[in-house]
Amino acid sequence: xxxxxxxxxxxxxxxxSPDGKYLATCVQYRLVVRDINSLQIVHLYTCLDxxxxxxxxSDSLFILCAMYKRGLVQVWSLExxxxxxxxxxxxxxxxxxxxxxxxxxxxxxxxxxxxxTVWSLCTKAVSYIKYPKACQKGVDFSADGRYMALAERxxxxxxxxxxxxxxxxxxxxxxxxxxxxxxxxxxxxxxxLAVWDSCLEYxxxxxxxxxxxxxxxxxxxxxxxxxxxxxxxSSQFLAVGSYDEKVRILNHITWKKITEFEHPATIINTxxxxxxxxEKRPTCxxxxxxxxxxxxxxxxxxxxxxxxxxxxxxTLAFSADNRFLATKNDNMxxxxxxxxxxxxxxxxxxxxxxxxxxxxxxxxxxxxxLCTGNTKVYLWSPAGCVSVNVPxxxxxxxxxxxxxxxxxxxxxxxxxxxxxxxxxxxxGGPNISHKHITFMSL
Amino acid sequence: xxDWWTPAMMPxxxxxxxxxxxxxxxxxxxxxxxxxxxxxxxxVLPKTSYSVISAFxxxxxxxxxxxxxxxxxxxxxxxxxSLESESGGLSAVLVLNLLYEVLQLQRRAQRALHELETQQLxxxxxxxxxxxxxxxxxxxxxxxxxxxxxxxxxERQLQLKIKTLQNCLKSEKEEVQKLQSIISSRATQxxxxxxxxxxxxxxxxxxLNQLLMDKRDKKLSIEMSNYVGxxxxxxxxxxxxxxxxxxxxxxxxxxxxxxxxxxxxxxxENSELKKVLQHMKKDMIAILSPKNVCVQPEPADDSLxxxxxEGEEEAGDRSRESLEQxxxxxxxxxTNSIRLQWRKLKSHMERLDSxxxxxxxxxxxxxxxxxxxxxxxxxxxLQQCKEFIHMQQQLLQQQLSSPCDEETxxxxxxxxxxxxxxxxxxEWRLFSEQKRNFxxxxxxxxxxxIRLGHERKAxxxxxxxxxxxxxxxxxxxxxxxxxxxxEPHGALAVSTEPEAKLQxxxxxxxxxxxxxxxxxxxxxxVKMPSTADLYRTLHLIPxxxxxxxxx
Numbered sequence: 006x007x008x009x010x011x012x013x014x015x016x017x018x019x020x021x022s023p024d025g026k027y028l029a030t031c032v033q034y035r036l037v038v039r040d041i042n043s044l045q046i047v048h049l050y051t052c053l054d055x056x057x058x059x060x061x062x063s064d065s066l067f068i069l070c071a072m073y074k075r076g077l078v079q080v081w082s083l084e085x086x087x088x089x090x091x092x093x094x095x096x097x098x099x100x101x102x103x104x105x106x107x108x109x110x111x112x113x114x115x116x117x118x119x120x121x122t123v124w125s126l127c128t129k130a131v132s133y134i135k136y137p138k139a140c141q142k143g144v145d146f147s148a149d150g151r152y153m154a155l156a157e158r159x160x161x162x163x164x165x166x167x168x169x170x171x172x173x174x175x176x177x178x179x180x181x182x183x184x185x186x187x188x189x190x191x192x193x194x195x196x197x198l199a200v201w202d203s204c205l206e207y208x209x210x211x212x213x214x215x216x217x218x219x220x221x222x223x224x225x226x227x228x229x230x231x232x233x234x235x236x237x238x239s240s241q242f243l244a245v246g247s248y249d250e251k252v253r254i255l256n257h258i259t260w261k262k263i264t265e266f267e268h269p270a271t272i273i274n275t276x277x278x279x280x281x282x283x284e285k286r287p288t289c290x291x292x293x294x295x296x297x298x299x300x301x302x303x304x305x306x307x308x309x310x311x312x313x314x315x316x317x318x319x320t321l322a323f324s325a326d327n328r329f330l331a332t333k334n335d336n337m338x339x340x341x342x343x344x345x346x347x348x349x350x351x352x353x354x355x356x357x358x359x360x361x362x363x364x365x366x367x368x369x370x371x372x373x374x375l376c377t378g379n380t381k382v383y384l385w386s387p388a389g390c391v392s393v394n395v396p397x398x399x400x401x402x403x404x405x406x407x408x409x410x411x412x413x414x415x416x417x418x419x420x421x422x423x424x425x426x427x428x429x430x431x432x433g434g435p436n437i438s439h440k441h442i443t444f445m446s447l
Numbered sequence: 448x449x450d451w452w453t454p455a456m457m458p459x460x461x462x463x464x465x466x467x468x469x470x471x472x473x474x475x476x477x478x479x480x481x482x483x484x485x486x487x488x489x490x491v492l493p494k495t496s497y498s499v500i501s502a503f504x505x506x507x508x509x510x511x512x513x514x515x516x517x518x519x520x521x522x523x524x525x526x527x528x529s530l531e532s533e534s535g536g537l538s539a540v541l542v543l544n545l546l547y548e549v550l551q552l553q554r555r556a557q558r559a560l561h562e563l564e565t566q567q568l569x570x571x572x573x574x575x576x577x578x579x580x581x582x583x584x585x586x587x588x589x590x591x592x593x594x595x596x597x598x599x600x601x602e603r604q605l606q607l608k609i610k611t612l613q614n615c616l617k618s619e620k621e622e623v624q625k626l627q628s629i630i631s632s633r634a635t636q637x638x639x640x641x642x643x644x645x646x647x648x649x650x651x652x653x654x655l656n657q658l659l660m661d662k663r664d665k666k667l668s669i670e671m672s673n674y675v676g677x678x679x680x681x682x683x684x685x686x687x688x689x690x691x692x693x694x695x696x697x698x699x700x701x702x703x704x705x706x707x708x709x710x711x712x713x714x715x716e717n718s719e720l721k722k723v724l725q726h727m728k729k730d731m732i733a734i735l736s737p738k739n740v741c742v743q744p745e746p747a748d749d750s751l752x753x754x755x756x757e758g759e760e761e762a763g764d765r766s767r768e769s770l771e772q773x774x775x776x777x778x779x780x781x782t783n784s785i786r787l788q789w790r791k792l793k794s795h796m797e798r799l800d801s802x803x804x805x806x807x808x809x810x811x812x813x814x815x816x817x818x819x820x821x822x823x824x825x826x827x828x829l830q831q832c833k834e835f836i837h838m839q840q841q842l843l844q845q846q847l848s849s850p851c852d853e854e855t856x857x858x859x860x861x862x863x864x865x866x867x868x869x870x871x872x873x874e875w876r877l878f879s880e881q882k883r884n885f886x887x888x889x890x891x892x893x894x895x896x897i898r899l900g901h902e903r904k905a906x907x908x909x910x911x912x913x914x915x916x917x918x919x920x921x922x923x924x925x926x927x928x929x930x931x932x933x934e935p936h937g938a939l940a941v942s943t944e945p946e947a948k949l950q951x952x953x954x955x956x957x958x959x960x961x962x963x964x965x966x967x968x969x970x971x972x973v974k975m976p977s978t979a980d981l982y983r984t985l986h987l988i989p990x991x992x993x994x995x996x997x998x
Contacts, residue, residue: 095667176694
């Protein structure tokens with residue numbers, strides 16, 4: 006494993022282009038584009054204000070920088086560095102900004118979610134979409150980039166609009182049977198839209214592309230409901246994580262639950278492996294051990310008087326080959342659970358010394374990278390677990406990370422800096438021994 | 448009555464037959480037997496009664512009778528009749544007294560008898576009464592006992608009911624608590640949400656106020672240097688109903704294709720599963736049928752044969768019905784037959800298991816012994832292995848720790864270090880040689896470059912001159928000679944030399960490349976040597992980096 010130099014960034018704004026060739030970072034009001042292999046600066050742009058959001062277009066030719074305070078969006082071109090584009094939302098303000106899948110339209114959500122403005126870079130035309138809903142996830146683009154689903158709320162009722170991204174033609178507009186829609190997500194095959202209700206009601210609805218209701222699933226009533234939802238990459242499974250600390254898996258043929266994964270405080274499943282990160286005082290080395298079962302998982306009881314309590318499954322992620330599911334239970338924040346989707350059973354539990362901040366699957370291989378806010382990066386694969394210290398002068402507290410689209414490197418973000426970690430593909434193979442690999446040097 | 452008979456039993460043989468018959472004659476008349484009136488009547492009666500009395504006492508045996516009577520009377524405790532009166536004559540007074548006493552006795556006896564009889568009657572009635580009451584009490588007791596057990600039973604059931612009701616109550620209480628907690632969490636969620644909405648509302652109001660008061664209204668606008676082409680390179684189209692129809696069509700096509708792929712995969716899966724089931728069925732039939740021969744004759748054989756024949760029949764069916772894939776009946780038949788076979792197999796296995804366990808009980812002793820021997824052997828082996836390992840460990844420890852004490856180890860170390868030193872020296876020499884070569888080459892290159900620069904300059908000058916002459920020659924001044932022709936040749940000739948020289952050096956470079964080891968940390972920025980830069984500028988060698996590293 007090799008580590009690159011450390012570069013500055015602000016607001017955790019650091020993104021790799023979709024074609025994997027460039028790395029864009031924002032430092033205050035400057036946008037820096039580097040070549041991913043040499044990390045040399047290729048372009049440098051200056052924006053009018055501190056950048057709050059930065060996004061690559063899907064064809065890696067343009068980057069948008071949104072400055073919410075001033076209601077401005079600036080777009081930069083990589084091919085023609087002197088091309089410029091500035092979108093001013095005026096007095097209506099700006100809350101969020103994003104690209105459309107074709108990379109030629111920008112969708113701005115105004116303040117108070119009054120409307121969504123669609124700007125076209127091809128024609129300078131503007132379209133408006135009224136009454137968008139302000140919720141956890143109100144807009145989703147299908148994976149093939151053809152359709153956009155938008156949640157709307159009119160007269161105390163939820164509606165869903167499906168637009169064709171080609172020309173923003175409204176394909177379908179139908180009422181949703183939710184009480185208070187919290188989010189929607191397309192399946193990876195773009196044929197089914199999963200819509201779920203707010204946490205006050207456990208209800209997940211499945212709509213077909215043409216607006217027919219395919220199925221409704223509700224596990225229980227009254228208690229707090231759905232916290233997170235994830236589709237499997239093959240669209241076969243829909244994983245629903247809820248406040249009762251369980252994940253329910255629905256199958257795409259009958260849309261009924263095929264199993265549920267529990268997160269008990271005592272693990273007695275003998276087929277599961279528990280990796281525990283242990284601090285060894287004298288040498289300050291931290292190693293991963295396999296503990297004997299039954300093992301106890303540390304639990305933090307949430308405050309019952311607060312809204313959105315820290316209990317339940319808040320994050321779910323499927324691996325790219327559809328074989329594994331990683332989950333995090335909020336009242337066991339230091340543990341990460343990995344489930345085998347072929348056997349539908351628990352495969353491993355990773356227990357860290359600090360709450361897990363971020364975990365991401367490799368887009369190519371079944372490898373999971375996670376960080377807990379200390380100076381280490383942890384990697385898990387079915388072969389075992391490895392922890393790597395980031396060898397940077399001063400300490401580099403890894404706050405979040407993401408994979409390069411080729412799966413050969415990791416981008417690590419601390420509060421103010423970014424660093425790349427290059428992995429050789431030998432990790433994840435059968436001959437790796439693990440558990441006591443503590444300090445990896447260059 | 449018996450009293451009448453006893454005199455007959457007197458030792459008076461003469462009276463035997465006659466008295467008996469006369470007495471028997473008297474016994475026939477019942478009126479005389481029972482009452483003491485009969486005594487009087489006998490006294491009054493004429494000869495017949497007299498004949499009775501005369502049965503006991505006759506003229507001849509008066510004294511005997513008197514003696515006998517005395518005897519009897521004495522035994523009864525009465526004053527006796529004395530015979531000592533004048534010549535055998537009985538004093539009537541004494542006899543009458545005796546008679547009177549006897550009568551008194553008789554009366555007393557009768558009274559006693561009467562009393563006894565009444566007593567006996569009373570007793571018997573009492574007894575009866577007691578028996579009755581005893582029976583009654585027993586019945587009552589039985590009855591109360593039954594009642595008691597019934598009441599116990601009732602009490603027990605009530606206790607059970609109490610327990611179940613208490614459990615129900617507990618569960619209801621728990622549910623109430625749970626519902627309360629749910630309500631409270633929902634309430635906090637609602638409060639949170641409503642507060643958030645209220646905050647948003649106030650922000651909206653403030654903003655609205657601000658906008659109303661704010662005179663200059665910033666319009667929304669877009670500034671772009673130039674229009675960007677569409678990502679797919681095509682021109683934009685107008686929104687028409689045809690477009691809408693096309694979109695709808697595309698959407699339905701996408702849905703259809705998804706359904707088709709799904710259906711295809713499901714059909715594949717289905718057929719595979721059916722095949723697997725059929726294989727299983729065949730296997731099960733195969734397993735069950737040979738058992739016909741070796742298993743003990745049991746009624747189960749018939750069922751097995753039946754199963755086999757059924758299976759064969761169904762195999763025939765199967766081949767026919769495999770052609771109709773989605774026939775519901777076929778599916779049901781297949782699953783039913785599989786279930787039947789499976790049940791039979793299970794029962795067969797159970798039977799086998801029981802047989803085996805029976806057999807095993809017979810030779811349990813033997814197998815246990817063997818088992819124990821095995822265990823013993825394995826334990827010994829284990830012990831040996833452990834000792835071996837321990838020994839190995841010790842030796843290894845010695846090996847590792849000994850070098851600091853022994854001389855030979857020190858010598859060895861010296862040898863190793865010497866070897867290493869030699870190797871390093873050799874490599875250093877190579878390295879210095881290479882460095883020298885490199886320096887030489889670099890010098891050559893710089894010289895060549897300088898020369899080339901000069902030559903280029905010369906060439907340029909030549910060219911300029913030549914052009915000038917050409918130009919001048921184009922003018923009417925035709926007879927001017929071209930003095931500078933030779934020079935360009937010279938410059939050109941010279942310029943080929945360094946090229947040749949340069950061509951000779953690349954082989955050297957490739958040779959040196961073979962010594963180098965490339966392990967490029969991709970991101971480590973490496974300093975470029977000047978000659979490489981030179982090469983690049985001369986476009987002789989493209990971007991290869993020369994990095995020397997010792998192995």
